[in-house]
Amino acid sequence: MSTPASLLLYGAAGSGHSYKVRSLLLLTATPHRYQPIALDTPRVERPADFVAASHFGEVPVLVDGGTAYCQSNAILLHLAQRTRAFCGAAAEGSAILEWLFWETNRIGFSVPNLRFALRWAPQPAEVLAYLRERAVTDLATLNETLASSEFLVPSGPSIADLACSAYLFWLPEAGLAEEDIPHVSRWLDSLRALPGWVHPNEAMASP
Template sequence: MTAKLYDLELSGNCYKVRLLCALLSVPLEIIPVDFLSGAHKKSPLIELNPFGEIPIFQDGDLVLRDSQAILIYIARKWGGENWLPTDPAGLARVSQWLAVAENEIARGPNDARLHDKFGYKLDVERARTNAVRVLGLLEKRLAKAQWLELGRPTIADIACMPYVALGHEGGVPLDGYPAVTSWVDRVKALPGFIGMPAI
């Protein structure tokens, strides 16, 4: 049975799921969601995810919300040890970056993009300040490492890359962050890579 993704093309969180499935050659039925009309907050999607958000991922009887949780599932089911190891140290090292994607990156470059591209009412100066901070931390990390953890691509990179690469849509370009730019290019060079608008 083919897994289903309830999807918005312009969502970086939905893109993470599409990207990992493409890299792992996981068959995926993509079901576009009419986000502007609020379809994600109405039946039948609100029954699948009471939080009223997308992506929603369905594999048989299993329904998952939250892009980071979905990445974990896909990596363990189809990606083996390479994308998400099971040893305690490796698992924790990858997982700490999933938290960065959900927090510092979401409240930084993602929020700035939500303000500029989609007109969300939020504190864009705070978002850009947050973005500069997390980009500085990423630059320092990636100046001495090809990948965020374990010396190879993992779901840490898939979780963190999209909204960093989309930052220019929120007034947070990657000029001045050469190590981050090179890392984005390495992700783009992975076999099976697919893009999204603006990436």
């Protein structure tokens, strides 16, 4: 069994995928080291220890006791099991997995890509329209679900919420407004109120 001090997280400022993991570590007060990776540095020029740990050359990567874990939602599952926190009730495992897979293909694709296109990589109007339509559709799905549920599973906040919300604290940067999705807005406020919650701009800054 590894010790908490053995945890090392590689992440990046502006990365909601990295923020998911960092947020869980902060919310659970899990001791760890955080090492930011500059994503504008060519992959071959990034730190050798990160290159060795990152199977896909991407952030986030969590190194736990010498074992590297890649892909944000896989890391969340590992940490939920490790900390016994934000893992939901036993009967909610399937629902949490559904939300994690949905996030990967839907809101974890649409909102960050729309944000990236608006902030850093200008795209043709038709591409922006496509990304915006997908993002609005995905936010509507969340808003409808949260109209009758405080969090995504009945027992309370879980890694499903951390995954699906990660990029939504940057909604204005994607040209989207919380007031258009009131149930999502209320949910985000509930997450902000959790003890230990930190905004991604602060959480992902260099230590």
